[in-house]
Amino acid sequence: MLHANSAVRIFVPLLSFIILAAIYVARQRSLFIRRIYGLTAIEEAVGRATEMGRPMLGVPGLGGIDIVTLQAVAILAYVARIGCRYRTPLLVPVADTTLLPLMQETLQDVYVSEGKPELFDPENVRFLSNRQFSFAAAVAGTILRERTAACFYFGLFYAEALIFSEVGQQIGAIQIAGTPSTLQIPFFIATCDYVIIGDEFYAASAYLTREPVLLGSIIGQDLCKLLLILGVLVGIVVASIWPIYLPLIKSFLLGAG
């Protein structure tokens, strides 16, 4: 099993404290968050699907129930909410069976809260396959058969990402993607109209809901990143001027638990 070493025991609680403190401060006053184009474009994509009278597709990735997929589900729930207002259905293919009841419940809640429970079709959430390329083939087939006008890819993706995003590109669907899988980001950039990169993915629920708690968390994340940048700068200075201290720093950061 992997266990924390001294550096992790200091830094993780410190970063957690900064994030929680920022959330506490955010509850007291309103905060500004910059525009994220990929997320702003969601309404435009839903509007286009509505004008064309075609369904939308939302893929929550290959992951099971983890924080990445939970964030993806939150974003797709927002897409479904906008789609529900315009009576545009969202098809959600899933690759993990644990996600099926969660996704169905979430979408049902969205339709009920929008006052249109009759529009919810449980078969719009489909378990296709838990095998990577079988899932990719099935998603590509769904895009081609249903002629989806807007495709949303949020979550954990691997090599299969390019297969269905390229198919979506070929049929002219407007595509928005976001993933923490850094290796897949270039493929999404080549095939999608909008891509949210890096920690913008985790900022999505805050950006879309504007909840003070979530906005505070984003501010906390930025403060933590500033701390890390400071650490990198200190590391550069130490490595350049006092290399004698490098072994000491390395043993602290990489030492056993």
Next chain:
Amino acid sequence: MGLWSGFFHPVHSKTLLALYIAGVLFACLVLFLVLQLIPVPARRHVIRFVTFLGGLFYALEFFLPVAKSGPHADQNVLTPYTTAFGNISQAIVGFTIGLGVINLFQVHLGRLVKRSSDAMFSLAFFLSFLAMFLVSLWHHSHPNALSRALNHILFDGLLQSLDATMFSLIAFYIASAAYRAFRVRSLEATILLVTALVVMLGQIPVGTYLTHTFPAPLRVENIRNWILTQANVAVIRAIAFGLDIGALAMSLRIWLGLERGNYFD
């Protein structure tokens, strides 16, 4: 602690195992009924509390100091229970596979009944499902030469080959995606094109041959190496820092029940 250790150990007596399974099923039924009976806001509190307990267990297991040596080296007081908690998760996942199969049947049976234009694909699904299910069941319960051969044809001969076919399609998709990305339309696209050209030339013998008379820092394989190990790694690490901090923040919000919006309310 002794009672808990015994509780999580494998049971070998068949009677005791049957009792355990009956007890677990009864406990699950009671838990299900209780969750259904209590009002939705209270149910959310229960879920938040269970989430907090689960998170607390794994956080403590990760942060508590471990023994440096001895029979329990690299373990702390909670480490032995991680397998049991992992097994609980696996059991829950096992239940949901049934849900997935039911969902597939609902979607495809509906298409067959309606005789829609895609009905033949649904028929193919049922035939494939039945063939794989029956052969696999036969092979695992009464293995013989015929069942082994059928299983080999269906799994290695068909499924694995179809997977490999889909994977190989990526090469063509990369080509068409790269063509679009590398078209010289802006300064950024031009930089991307030149960088990709250098990296690709540095990867092949022809590229190395073209610049072998140049001073070492100007040889294409060294420039490629610098791009991949210096410029590229710096950017990837910067993104990774942001992602990891974001994951920490999201984990904290879910663990402490602070997440808001959509299904978290």
